[in-house]
Amino acid sequence: GAGVSQSPSNKVTEKGKDVELRCDPISGHTALYWYRQSLGQGLEFLIYFQGNSAPDKSGLPSDRFSAERTGGSVSTLTIQRTQQEDSAVYLCASSPTDSGRLGYTFGSGTRLTVV
Amino acid sequence: AQSVTQLGSHVSVSEGALVLLRCNYSSSVPPYLFWYVQYPNQGLQLLLKYTTGATLVKGINGFEAEFKKSETSFHLTKPSAHMSDAAEYFCAVSDSNDMRFGAGTRLTVKP
Numbered sequence: 001g002a003g004v005s006q007s008p009s010n011k012v013t014e015k016g017k018d019v020e021l022r023c024d025p026i027s028g029h030t031a032l033y034w035y036r037q038s039l040g041q042g043l044e045f046l047i048y049f050q051g052n053s054a055p056d057k058s059g060l061p062s063d064r065f066s067a068e069r070t071g072g073s074v075s076t077l078t079i080q081r082t083q084q085e086d087s088a089v090y091l092c093a094s095s096p097t098d099s100g101r102l103g104y105t106f107g108s109g110t111r112l113t114v115v
Numbered sequence: 116a117q118s119v120t121q122l123g124s125h126v127s128v129s130e131g132a133l134v135l136l137r138c139n140y141s142s143s144v145p146p147y148l149f150w151y152v153q154y155p156n157q158g159l160q161l162l163l164k165y166t167t168g169a170t171l172v173k174g175i176n177g178f179e180a181e182f183k184k185s186e187t188s189f190h191l192t193k194p195s196a197h198m199s200d201a202a203e204y205f206c207a208v209s210d211s212n213d214m215r216f217g218a219g220t221r222l223t224v225k226p
Contacts, residue, residue, distance in 0.1 A: 004158070033213070042205065042218035043159075056213060091158055100209030101147045101166045106158030 025094030
């Protein structure tokens with residue numbers, strides 16, 4: 001596609017429920033990144049994919065968080081047993097390579113609210 | 116590991132005044148440096164980047180930034196602020212396969 005697409009744009013869920021957030025990167029971009037942006041905070045790195053592999057999962061906050069990427073394209077971030085502290089905007093970005101020098105293209109994010 | 120510090124979480128300027136947003140970085144290798152802008156309810160948009168070569172880089176919307184290795188700085192400037200520049204600005208550093216962001220600076224432009 002022309003840009004990075006994220007869905008849903010907004011999600012309200014009850015505490016304890018599982019949620020899935022989807023990211024569709026720019027076609028041909030091999031690197032895909034997930035960040036979390038909490039109110040008034042900067043961007044917190046969660047995980048990155050090169051192809052379908054995740055070399056760096058160091059940012060995932062807990063074992064309730066997981067992510068996968070299939071076909072070198074779409075990625076899904078899953079949060080199990082959601083907690084109120086999970087409320088944030090989840091941003092996805094993609095890049096043609098994982099060298100870091102080209103910068104990222106971001107999606108508009110998914111705003112998650114846990115009530 | 117690389118890191119970024121943005122000085123000032125909020126900056127307010129008058130329309131037509133100079134914009135200066137400060138960024139200092141830490142990196143063990145020559146870094147790639149970036150500025151991104153985020154408008155309300157949107158993702159981040161790349162303003163400009165420094166990778167190699169000329170240390171003064173120009174970006175979109177009249178912004179520019181200068182890489183100063185001796186000061187480990189990459190401050191963002193614009194000679195004359197416009198109302199449409201009001202947004203959140205993020206400095207970022209990358210030395211390999213991930214990018215680390217500063218906490219952001221919210222720019223307010225007063226009429």
